[in-house]
Amino acid sequence: MERRTLLKASGLVAASGALGSLWALATGAGSSDSARKRARWIRVVDRPTLGETTADYKRFSGNDIFTIYRPLKNQRDGAGSFEAEQASKAKRLAAWTIEKKPGYSLPDRQLSEGAFTVMHSAKPGSGLLSWTRPSVSATEEPVTQRYTASLEEMANTVKAAARLYGAGLVGIAPMNEAYVNLLVPHREQLRKDSPNKDTSQKIQHPLVPGQEGGHPGGEHSAELHRDGEHPCGVHEKDQPQATQPRQDKEIVFEDTDVPAVTDTKFVIPRKMKWVVAIAIPMDLDLLSRAPTALGDTAAALGYSHSAFVVASMAVFIRGLGYEAIPCVNDTAQSIPFAVDAGIGELSRLNKLVTPEFGAGVRLCKVFTDMPMAYDKPVDFGLVEFCKTCKKCAEACPSRALSFDDEPSFKTRGPWNNPGHKAWFEDSYKCYEYWQKTGTGCGICLASCPYTKGDQAWIHEAVKATASNAPATDGAFRVMDDAFGYGKQRDLEQWWTKDHSGRRG
């Protein structure tokens, strides 16, 4: 090739890249989320990109959710095996904390526990996540009128409020009863992983022997702590146990006016035909430090933000004269609602990936009878990208994610709901890895090439190109590796970095 031709060709390639960046920046209309304009490369489509559900898709048992399925299976298979594992995990975590293992030091673990605080107070159907209106006190104004407007205006009003409260993305999906779980497990009602938990037990700080309450504030209740362990390592199993009534509660749809929670069931009124699906962005800097207590903080914070947003949304909607049921991970499958609401697409992770935040989101939702315009699913070329990329599957230390080229209907365990096409994952392996790390994981979320900050223009250009030209997907995956994206960041550097730019 002549030098002149080569120069011209490279000029053309460079021009497309540079112009693509500018074009991606310039575009910004035609969105399913009208509270925030989305780029044109996010196409609104009539059906989810992996197809609609079939007749095999049934309401899911809350006890098959993988974090609950495994402890229950262990309980069935061998008495106490889960408790033994938890005790061993707690001891390991305590040792790591004492030896100041990066990512597991006392500040690291307490950062995570602090971030979980709101979520731990949010139990399905009560407190923050109450399904019913609070009684009107003397200082509260009783609801005497109902907000009405066009369906689009109603949707925009709700989306604007959700944005204000902290939603990163919000969409409106039609209620689909098949997405709602069959029951709320008693474990979820208690927000505990370990069975036979006595939430009234008081525990002592392990690092200050003989002293009651090493933490500021002194003796504290185990109620706020997750995974059946004190955050500093003392497992509640080491403490005297008391029995507690345990009962799964059915979730039923009835022709009633208001939602209700009784001793035996959760009642959703059939008139609740709208679902406000919400994605809460996770802190990518923390997520990139998974799988450690520091990395877990990103999830913890995401859950707590979710609880705050849906609780606020429920009060807002009730104030407008309608009923609202706030849910975080509980009560129903968040992903299908989010797909139907156009928040993102189902990915190789078998989780939602959004165009804006990648896989770094936590999902939550609010059921309501407030009429609103529905949104539609979106297509930004993710399914084609996932077919080529496979970076998450390669990064997964437990090999829980699928390497199949094409998505299929073949499930891999009871934690997968059949009747829809997906890259199904082995959640059992995933959860086993969680036991080794002592925390959650999140490597797959952080490794996804779509999980990026929004500061660099070039990322927008790359996503726009991938959306329109799947032939470039392989090259972008190679570039993603070359630029070092998706790798675990320095664990100790987080505490010494400049946090002054953080908006809180």
Add this chain to the structure above:
Amino acid sequence: MTNATDVFTITIRRRPWWFWALAVIWLLLEVVIFQTAFASVRESEYRATTICWIAAAVLAGGGVFGWLRRGQAGRPDKWSKQL
């Protein structure tokens, strides 16, 4: 020293159209790469930052070198038109 009888020839050459097109692309690329470098620092993507700084420096160096080289007096340039 020059004498009054010395004869000087001033050659004015017009750069071809594609040279200017390349210059615009070069500038755009520099802007995008610099922006990515600064954004990568803010996002704590240190490897991406390093790669972007190197790319920006090489591109800037290449551009300046090419500009000066082409602008040298008396240098034969088959791509430029002599007026």
